[in-house]
Amino acid sequence: MSWKEVAEPVLTRLPVVERPAGHVPFKRKLAWTAGILIVYFFLTNINPFGLAAGQGTDFFGQFRSVLAGEHGSLLQVGIGPIVTASIVLQLLGGANLLGLDTNDPRDQVLYQGLQKLLVIIVTALTAAPMVFTGEFLPSDPAVAAALGIGEFGVELLIFTQVFIGGVLILFMDEIVSKWGVGSGVGLFIIAAVSQQIIGGFFSFSALGETGFFASWFGIILGDVPLESPLTPAGLEQLLFDPGQVLALFTTVFIFAVVVYAESVRVEIPLSHARVKGARGRFPVKLIYASVLPMILVRALQANIQFFGQILHSQWAGMPAWLGVYGEQGQPIDGLFYFLNPIHQPTDWMWFLGELPAGVEPWMIAVRITVDLTFMVIGGAIFAIFWVETTGMGPEATARQIQNSGMQIPGFRRNPQVVEKVMERYIPQVTVIGGALVGVLAVMANMLGTIGGVEGTGLLLAVSITYKLYEEIAEEQLMEMHPMMRQMFGRE
Numbered sequence: 001m002s003w004k005e006v007a008e009p010v011l012t013r014l015p016v017v018e019r020p021a022g023h024v025p026f027k028r029k030l031a032w033t034a035g036i037l038i039v040y041f042f043l044t045n046i047n048p049f050g051l052a053a054g055q056g057t058d059f060f061g062q063f064r065s066v067l068a069g070e071h072g073s074l075l076q077v078g079i080g081p082i083v084t085a086s087i088v089l090q091l092l093g094g095a096n097l098l099g100l101d102t103n104d105p106r107d108q109v110l111y112q113g114l115q116k117l118l119v120i121i122v123t124a125l126t127a128a129p130m131v132f133t134g135e136f137l138p139s140d141p142a143v144a145a146a147l148g149i150g151e152f153g154v155e156l157l158i159f160t161q162v163f164i165g166g167v168l169i170l171f172m173d174e175i176v177s178k179w180g181v182g183s184g185v186g187l188f189i190i191a192a193v194s195q196q197i198i199g200g201f202f203s204f205s206a207l208g209e210t211g212f213f214a215s216w217f218g219i220i221l222g223d224v225p226l227e228s229p230l231t232p233a234g235l236e237q238l239l240f241d242p243g244q245v246l247a248l249f250t251t252v253f254i255f256a257v258v259v260y261a262e263s264v265r266v267e268i269p270l271s272h273a274r275v276k277g278a279r280g281r282f283p284v285k286l287i288y289a290s291v292l293p294m295i296l297v298r299a300l301q302a303n304i305q306f307f308g309q310i311l312h313s314q315w316a317g318m319p320a321w322l323g324v325y326g327e328q329g330q331p332i333d334g335l336f337y338f339l340n341p342i343h344q345p346t347d348w349m350w351f352l353g354e355l356p357a358g359v360e361p362w363m364i365a366v367r368i369t370v371d372l373t374f375m376v377i378g379g380a381i382f383a384i385f386w387v388e389t390t391g392m393g394p395e396a397t398a399r400q401i402q403n404s405g406m407q408i409p410g411f412r413r414n415p416q417v418v419e420k421v422m423e424r425y426i427p428q429v430t431v432i433g434g435a436l437v438g439v440l441a442v443m444a445n446m447l448g449t450i451g452g453v454e455g456t457g458l459l460l461a462v463s464i465t466y467k468l469y470e471e472i473a474e475e476q477l478m479e480m481h482p483m484m485r486q487m488f489g490r491e
Helices: 003-011 026-043 059-067 080-094 105-132 141-147 150-179 184-202 212-221 232-239 245-263 293-314 335-339 361-389 394-403 415-422 426-447 455-480 482-487
Strands: 265-272 279-285 331-333
Touching (some): 003 105, 026 150, 059 293, 059 455, 080 105, 080 293, 080 361, 105 150, 105 293, 141 150, 150 184, 184 455, 245 426, 245 455, 293 335, 293 361, 293 426, 293 455, 331 335, 335 361, 394 415, 394 426, 426 455
Antiparallel strands (some): 265 279
């Protein structure tokens, strides 16, 4: 008996958001998407009952723009479990250990059920150490005394609320994917990044860190002293805090590069086999796998650092070669230091200030090299997995072109022939695009961005917004020309 036969009764009975029976009007899709976005912001502003006022340390704060959610809220875990489950399934699927054929409807149901079950399990495994170690989500002793359930009882109560929030975000993502526009994961990333960028531009000191416009307003009025930019100290002020010129340049540059890269493509001509004169093109974009595989790479790094934080807090005799942590709970030496990605300019520009005790320039150089290697190689590998598991590979693309009645002019109308043509472009472009995105993400982190947005988060937000724009334009076209829905199988 195979594992599929054993697991099928469980996987097929998990709660699921039903797909619409017919076409969903565009306005209704927008309404569903806007509604879920409102619910998302609402849940990020609800603190779990029993949480202490300090709310502990948010280690994932450095990865929040990628993992979304909000520290100290019901959506504490964000989309982390969804991404982690995708990593595990992509690795298992890439090694062909699952034995599932995604073209088979029965195996599709099992794959989706397995992914959902894995997300639920990972949600519990992520929330548990955050609550029960007391480092990330400490419980309030006053609540324990008032309810008479003890500290463990309050921790269990907080865990239950965070776990429910993690499950809610799973189904919110499913609602957007089936009833809305785009995907829930992409929507939540855009929301988190946009919130940081807006705060980075418009926030005032009374509300937290001073934003870009507030800083320059103070500089112009003379309230913020700015030395001459011809001096090293003045140039440092102009480029970094309070001038933030370099952060503005990096943000605009990333926007421009991603939009340009989305428009760079190789277009393979197509013609209809039966309808004479009907022609089209199949675009192979430079960022063919999109920027989404970068979520998987950063989530893997976040999980590694989260594991190090747990070891540091629970293992008093943790060896120095594994990790040495400073006063702010960040690694300053050992394996976890070198595996910790660069998040901001001060992580590597030691000439801007004093180095943390024990950190040498050569250690920073090694850390940058490891981060860049991790992102480039990881971006390429996960891009390949993403293309193969989402039906964007040469074989799946050839089958789609064949089923649509199209063919490549000058070639026989045969899936194998079309697949060979696609193999000339798709694998190479996938690797190059994945590596390019990895380089851009590291560069954005090293130079800094407005609002302190993680480089990968900024890349994701721009790319997802661009694709969302294309999808909205396509949906509007389908609304104006209903016959096109039947042609593209959207009915």
